[in-house]
Amino acid sequence: MSDLKLVVFDVDGTLIDSQDFIVEAMSRAFAEMGVTLPTRKEILSIVGLSLHDAIATLVPDMAEHEVARAAEGYKDMFIKLRAEKGGEAAAPMYPGARKALEELHARDEVLLGVATGKAKRGLDHAYHAHDIGHFFLTSQTADNHPSKPHPSMLQTALAETGAEAHQAVMIGDTSFDIEMGVAAGFRTIGVTWGYHDTDKLISAGADLLVETYDALVPALERIWGTT
Structure with a gap:
């Protein structure tokens, strides 16, 4: 295991x-x-x-x-x-996002990935503009997968990293992200600063909600403490 x-x-x-x-x-x-x-x-x-x-x-x-x-x-x-x-770069990262990525990336046992409705070209632009591509071991885009909430992106992320679903967490701001995570057997965290309201995130099956990036790492530790 x-x-x-x-x-x-x-x-x-x-x-x-x-x-x-x-x-x-x-x-x-x-x-x-x-x-x-x-x-x-x-x-x-x-x-x-x-x-x-x-x-x-x-x-x-x-x-x-x-x-x-x-x-x-x-x-x-x-x-x-x-x-x-x-x-x-004109589309800013959310406050605290880079700090959270840096903290998680520094942990040997934690692997990071992306699952996005963007095309690869768009994701590559975002990676370059914000200098964040090096954080992610696996990057899944709309070019090669069915649309969310189909679990294909997350299933491929597991295959590419060798991680197991019960130790994996999907983080997103929409019900599509949460439903995708649930379908793939991931735990899920909904963020409240994005495009769907909290009721949608909860209805979709989010295990936890966070209101700021400062709360994200503690939320992950809480989830991993119960897996």
Whole structure:
């Protein structure tokens, strides 16, 4: 039995506050297509899903070819926004996020990973902008997996690290993250500073909720103390 502990983070809404990027890119893409713009709350509610599934959820009656067109439009607009605003660094990390990563990364028995609805290209930009890629042993993106909450990303993270599900924790800000963690047999921590409210996180099965990054490491120790 492995003593390794795996901690997997969502990115948007959990590590990085990218909501303004996401909303503006989606707004521009929809405007270019002449499609009625969803509200900011509606847009943020689908963060975490793969891009195709997110758009299909926002506009359920949109034809498949239009979903594909909107997805490409969003990606194009996001790239333009990076250029306009100075890259992913314009979307800041949440307070305390780097300190928590540094503390966990320094522990020999703890391995870190990412499971995100971003494409690999977008994740690579975020890693470079914030200089955080070296923290993560495993990085799972939307390119190679079904959308959250399917457990594929976390199952692959286990395979790549050699950790076991009962010693693994998924950390995220949406019900999709929590449901994915539960489906993979992970323990789960919901963060309250992201895009879904606490009721959704609790209903999805979060084992614990944290309100700041200062509370994250103690929450993990509490979980590992009960596994």
